[in-house]
């Protein structure tokens with residue numbers, strides 16, 4: 001046991017460094033991009049009078065939700081060079097993670113907007129709101145509240161998904177733990193430490209999620225948040 | 226003044242309003258009666274262009290629209306500003322307080338600044354007896370209170386015609402009474418009201434005019450006395466439902 005504690009303390013700086021320099025920034029950048037992609041895909045899909053846009057959006061969600069993240073990563077990093085598109089590891093990782101999470105976020109947004117009762121739109125119409133006013137004053141504030149719990153899940157999946165970038169030789173939290181495990185021959189100790197660090201990230205994110213949910217649900221009486 | 230001529234509305238193959246013509250005077254309370262599915266809601270919704278009729282004309286307080294082609298946003302907004310709908314299910318915005326629900330439209334419609342709109346909203350909530358609930362969210366209000374906020378919200382856009390689609394059908398009797406009380410006040414002020422309701426006491430005592438629909442046709446259009454003493458067999462059958470308790 002003492003040996004484990006020593007190992008944990010000794011390897012912690014290295015793991016934290018990988019976490020702060022790779023896992024966290026990758027998560028953050030990919031999440032922000034996936035929100036933008038999600039909004040774009042949702043707008044393309046709901047403003048469906050332009051059919052090709054609607055179709056592209058559905059196709060995108062279909063492909064990126066329907067295939068494994070690992071396969072997407074390999075296609076983009078190892079496959080695209082065959083088409084003359086060579087990306088460095090960071091770019092490939094960010095693009096893949098953003099597109100993958102973006103597909104889930106798009107679904108989250110679409111479902112949130114769809115769950116706003118029809119009566120809300122009718123009330124906005126009878127009061128002569130413009131489409132833009134209906135969107136910004138009626139739809140988005142309510143959709144955001146509905147979207148927060150599933151968005152939190154999308155983010156948590158993303159954090160865990162970043163571990164796959166180790167396969168294209170980025171030294172993230174997981175890859176760093178793997179290196180120490182190989183050096184010390186202590187896989188149990190090291191992967192426990194790695195798991196614990198992911199757990200801490202996810203726990204902190206869950207607290208943030210719950211705080212936001214509470215804030216945005218002030219107006220709902222029976223919210224068991 | 227509100228005038229419908231040869232209005233026809235169908236959903237796919239079913240004709241719901243069949244060549245309806247109707248004249249409603251300003252300042253009158255019109256109650257629309259009829260069996261379920263007779264087209265009452267559809268008629269009301271056509272007045273506010275929540276539904277677009279296939280043909281006919283609608284003339285409302287100096288603005289005229291002919292149905293048939295596609296209406297422009299501008300046309301819709303012009304016609305729509307003459308009326309406002311109060312729904313059976315209230316449809317308040319849950320993320321805004323009572324006051325914000327009422328104050329929102331005048332600001333968004335560009336008619337008032339926020340300060341004036343809040344003052345107006347506050348006065349209107351006083352008027353419907355909810356002065357103490359201004360900062361409550363809809364979820365913390367009873368159904369009767371929510372419906373009174375919805376009435377204040379409709380009044381805030383100063384519509385020429387207030388349209389009510391079964392405003393008390395979702396309410397318990399004592400809550401129904403408080404909403405009907407507000408409607409009676411509005412009728413006394415000579416506002417133009419068009420009310421779809423099953424509240425026969427209201428129809429009998431408050432209405433200036435009864436319109437009876439059946440199968441998308443107007444079977445009666447006139448004074449309440451004539452309606453309630455009608456010998457028309459369809460009307461009698463309808464009224465009997467309410468008399469046999």
Ligand SMILES: Nc1ncnc2c1ncn2[C@@H]1O[C@H](COP(=O)(O)OP(=O)(O)O)[C@@H](O)[C@H]1O
Nearest residue numbers: 236237241259260261262263264265266267268
């Ligand atoms: N959006 C719609 N699509 C298809 N049919 C509809 C729609 N709205 C109403 N109807 C039909 O039109 C008829 C009249 O409906 P409605 O105006 O709601 O009647 P009422 O309010 O008198 O009960 C009904 O048969 C109903 O099924």
Ligand SMILES: [Mg+2]
Nearest residue numbers: 265266267391
């Ligand atoms: Mg109806």
